[in-house]
Amino acid sequence: MPVHDWTRVDAGLFHDFHQGWTVGLRDALNRGILPLDHYALIEQKVPRKEPDVLTLKLDLEEDGAIDDRGGIAVATAPPKTRLVRQSEVSYYAGKANRITVRHRHGEVVAVVELVSPGNKSSRAEFKAFVEKSAAFITSRVNLLIIDLFPPTRRDPKGIHKAIWDEFEEENFTFPRGKPLTLASYDAGPPQVAYVENVGVGDSLPEMPIFLRPEFYVNAPLEPTYRDAWSNFPRQLKGLLEKAPRRKRK
Structure with a gap:
């Protein structure tokens, strides 16, 4: 299933998808x-101040230890991304939902954010x-960002550089024809x-969601993405599937 050009529809349609x-x-x-001692929830973003960090505590009778068998070790199978950066220096958007991954007692260990047009x-x-x-990252909450929108004047080098510059500033260049960003x-x-x-037009790769340092x-x-597209209203799919009309000279 190729990635669609979501700039061709308004923010409301992308919000539905x-x-x-x-x-x-x-x-x-x-x-x-996810390992048995982790679970994912849909949560609505809270206006402005975050994170404190989405507090939810579950009073479970059995206090289970961390499932060390869960997750993939980076040392054994490193994530297959084009770029890896390590920082040694520093160890309708408002209505959009996010995914939080929590340990069994409610502690947030990871957040998945799908960028909306409103974020830019x-x-x-x-x-x-x-x-x-x-x-989130500073608070030791792992993060996966999915940005299916090309850079704007606010993020000319993409969303990853804007976030990573908060830790270490460095140069970043998009591969030719690949302006959309997946960053874990x-x-x-x-x-x-x-x-x-x-x-x-590209297929989406798997991306790591880290549960603890070096395990994902x-x-x-x-x-x-394919399943969500199959449920998208068929009457509207043509807006994204048809080639855009060329302007007459």
């Missing part, structure tokens, strides 16, 4: 991808998104970014 994809990804994680709609919105993302952050210590870039599960982006 966004919500469906979020639910599908949550379901896939809970169907056996103004300097204030973009600044808030970047600062919130950096705050191991909150560490040390903090490590795994970045993959795709373009319209793979997020099945491609099959869940």
Whole structure:
């Protein structure tokens, strides 16, 4: 299933797809991808100040230890992303849902964010998104960012560079024809970014969701995107499937 050009439709239509994809990804994680002592929830973003960090505590009778068998070790099978960056220096957007991955007692260990057009709609919105993302990582909450929108004047080098510059500033260049960003952050210590870039028409790769330093599960982006697309209203699919009309000279 190729990635569509979501700039061709308004934010409301992407919001509908966004919500469906979020639910599908949550379901896939809970169907056996996550270890038994972890689970994923859909949560609505809270206006402005975050994170403190989405507090939820579950009073379970049995106090289970961490399932060390869960997750994939980076040392055994490193995530297959194009770019890996490690920081040694520092160990309708408002209605969009996110996925939180929690340990069995409610502690948030990871957040999955699907970028919406509204996140880049103004300097204030973009600044808030970047600062919130950096705050998650600083708070030792692992983060997966999925940005299916090309760079804007607010993020000319993409969403990853904007976030990573909060830790270490460095040059970043998109591969030719691949302006969309998938970025997974191991909150560490040390903090490590795994970045993959795709373009319209590409298939989505698996991306790691880190559960603790150097241990992750793979997020099945491609099959869940495909399922969300299959449930998208057929009357509207033509807006994204048909080739754009060329302007007459």
